[in-house]
Amino acid sequence: SAVISQKPSRDICQRGTSLTIQCQVDSQVTMMFWYRQQPGQSLTLIATANQGSEATYESGFVIDKFPISRPNLTFSTLTVSNMSPEDSSIYLCSVEGTSGRYNEQFFGPGTRLTVL
Amino acid sequence: AQKITQTQPGMFVQEKEAVTLDCTYDTSDPSYGLFWYKQPSSGEMIFLIYQGSYDQQNATEGRYSLNFQKARKSANLVISASQLGDSAMYFCAMRAPLLTGANSKLTFGKGITLSVRP
Numbered sequence: 433s434a435v436i437s438q439k440p441s442r443d444i445c446q447r448g449t450s451l452t453i454q455c456q457v458d459s460q461v462t463m464m465f466w467y468r469q470q471p472g473q474s475l476t477l478i479a480t481a482n483q484g485s486e487a488t489y490e491s492g493f494v495i496d497k498f499p500i501s502r503p504n505l506t507f508s509t510l511t512v513s514n515m516s517p518e519d520s521s522i523y524l525c526s527v528e529g530t531s532g533r534y535n536e537q538f539f540g541p542g543t544r545l546t547v548l
Numbered sequence: 549a550q551k552i553t554q555t556q557p558g559m560f561v562q563e564k565e566a567v568t569l570d571c572t573y574d575t576s577d578p579s580y581g582l583f584w585y586k587q588p589s590s591g592e593m594i595f596l597i598y599q600g601s602y603d604q605q606n607a608t609e610g611r612y613s614l615n616f617q618k619a620r621k622s623a624n625l626v627i628s629a630s631q632l633g634d635s636a637m638y639f640c641a642m643r644a645p646l647l648t649g650a651n652s653k654l655t656f657g658k659g660i661t662l663s664v665r666p
Binding site for chain 2: 433463465469473474475476477480490522524526528536537538539540541542544
């Protein structure tokens with residue numbers, strides 16, 4: 433299994449500011465995924481980050497709002513830009529496992545963001 | 549398009565009893581994978597169990613088992629001998645087609661809240 437850490441674990445931010453969330457994996461992975469979970473809701477994929485190329489964004493999410501970096505095979509960042517209270521969510525980083533027996537997808541502990 | 553449906557309202561179970569959490573899915577891909585995750589109040593997503601569409605037997609992982617009925621497109625999670633620590637939100641998810649890489653995103657259901665009573 434992959435061990436994933438995220439920073440910060442939680443933050444309270446003011447409207448109009450930006451927050452960068454870091455995701456670190458203990459092994460090299462090809463794809464890293466960023467999900468958002470709004471309060472009381474399910475998880476929604478924001479984008480897929482592949483090392484060395486532009487992230488692929490899902491419908492409803494744009495690079496200007498959620499810029500992503502993927503400088504190497506173990507690290508990625510997601511920035512939530514020009515925040516509004518609607519951005520208050522848990523943001524989760526995820527990677528696929530490499531067990532070979534079946535496909536797995538592991539999640540980091542999440543970043544709980546509150547925007548005032 | 550892939551769709552996961554979890555319609556049960558909050559579920560309650562007595563400690564040490566078994567409970568079934570329902571999940572139905574829809575996909576046109578013949579190759580897919582079904583996942584169950586547990587999310588306690590801390591927010592982390594804990595992988596519980598996986599079932600592949602071509603797996604011959606129902607998946608089991610400790611106290612967790614998956615009642616996979618392919619023809620009915622259902623993948624219900626069974627938790628045996630419930631414990632107080634099982635109280636959490638449970639999500640069913642699907643990956644279709646079953647490929648690693650950029651197209652292999654997970655689609656999640658809305659989740660079910662399980663409360664275990666002492």
